[in-house]
Amino acid sequence: MNFVKPILLVVAAVGLAACDPVGPDKSRDRQSVDRDDLTGMKAGIWVDPNGCDHWIIDDGVEGYLSQRLDKYGKPVCSGIAPPTIATGDFKGGSTSVIGDPL
């Protein structure tokens, strides 16, 4: 019985977050609980198994990963960290409410 209330709260929060109509403009963080500006996100670097860099961002509920490319369009494999290692302060988007769920 003690667990019912928190569970209901969580279900309600997730429901709110999920059912928020987003519309075609996906350029903003729409979370009801950890909303922030997408352009100000801080990235770290994740090194793939081939040794090449990817930008990694933990923005609370959302996570982002995108290739790091040089000006010629080739992958950057800088050797900043060993393969499969994520480095840098990229969990800036996690909030006290959500923390880092995953």
Add this chain to the structure above:
Amino acid sequence: MAYRITKAIGAMALAALAGLSAAAPAVAEDAGKTPFISTQNTRTIKGEQYIPGIWVDPDGCEHWVMDDGVEGYMSPHVTRKGIPVCRRANTCGVMNTDQFFATDSYRISKHGQARIAEFFRSASAVGYVIAGHTDSRASDEYNIKLSYNRALAVARVARSVGANITDVRGYGERMPVATNKTAQGMAKNRRVEILCFR
């Protein structure tokens, strides 16, 4: 109620008339004279509009970013030719090859080697890419080889002072930064670029 029905029937009749009158001349005209473009093979696309935002990475290059409520998506912004769209370049050094190499040569003088070593000792990047370029004189194949050999010569000096060279490339005359129609333009194109990654 009766009024509504008659109105509806009237509207349908009107539509039918309009349809007939519109179709009739088209059929008559199409009979053998005007070229006919078939509209039978048009595709109906089921989709939803996703307008992205732009996130600029620490190198200065743009990425498409989308937040769909709980999911997030991201992909690098590149042109149709595959070149990233960047607000600033991460080129941290451009060597004018005239100062380091004689025409058609990829040998660096003792003095030139000392200057390159000094550059790599003071630059504190994690990794470097060395890319050689030429002007458009001589054949494309020859220029690819020459620019690659010059980039290799620079990389050899850089490695001797402990720099982490992650790639060495020769682009020949294929990536000009200036016109090859003037002497100044060609001099600008004869270069070795050093890309720094922090």
